[in-house]
Amino acid sequence: MPSAIPLRCTVRGCGRELVIEGSQARCAAKHSFDRSRRGIFNLLQPQDKASANPGDSREVVEARRRTVDAGWVEPLRDALVPRVVDQDVLDVGCGEGFVLGSLVAAGCRGVGVDLSTPAIELAHRRWPKVQWLVVNADRGLPVVTESVDVVLSVTARRQPEEFRRVLRPGGRVFLVVAGDEDLCELREGVLGRSTAKDRASAIVQAFEPYFALQERFSVRGQRIAEPDVQVDLWAGTYRGARATQHMTADRLLPRPITFDWEVWVWA
């Protein structure tokens, strides 16, 4: 079942509806995008390709997929699925696709966008019926105005004004950020973390002009993580993705590691 969520052309100044026919996506102004050999659409514009931020690398995306396969993200999925039943969902910065793939498996319709081609390819391979797109979300979201019920951003990009545009009246944003305790055992000794208070006020400042806070809750606990999972969890973080801060599995033991997601629901 292809996504029934109407897409929007990303060519600068266009914004017309983009219709997929076979292996092409096309708008009324005849801008067109070809499906890649791997089955995905890349809607990046030339200015995006030159951007310094290419999105997550294949290594990071694969590390995150292994943590998903180790069950690490199941508590977050279990918190979100019952709250987002039968809705049209746009996942911004969807990564390897687990959260949106799970929502669609439970009956939602979905479009997932990410700047990282390896992430979108991995997502497409596991959930081929979801519409995955390579897009720079900072340049606008590739769905038409008032076309979705839920915008999801799981430790990813936040564009409240665009979120408002694409949401139908009554629509909601599920903004998920790493809580203060997330992976604290792995972060121990790493200085320079921002405090929970700083992060919260930045979120409120960004969202309050467009939304009202409906609910805020934490998904928090501990799981025993094997050494290789600890390495992958670290690699999936902002710091761990940097070459200078790799962690290796030797000398690590299986141990309890804290997961902590903070979910903000804006409507």
Ligand SMILES: C[S@@+](CC[C@H](N)C(=O)[O-])C[C@H]1O[C@@H](n2cnc3c(N)ncnc32)[C@H](O)[C@@H]1O
């Ligand atoms: C920390 S990861 C989270 C991925 C996924 N939501 C998850 O929970 O596994 C952040 C994601 O945002 C993507 N990203 C970074 N900049 C982006 C942009 N400008 N537009 C779209 N996605 C972007 C990265 O490629 C990466 O997949």
Ligand SMILES: [Zn+2]
């Ligand atoms: Zn166009």
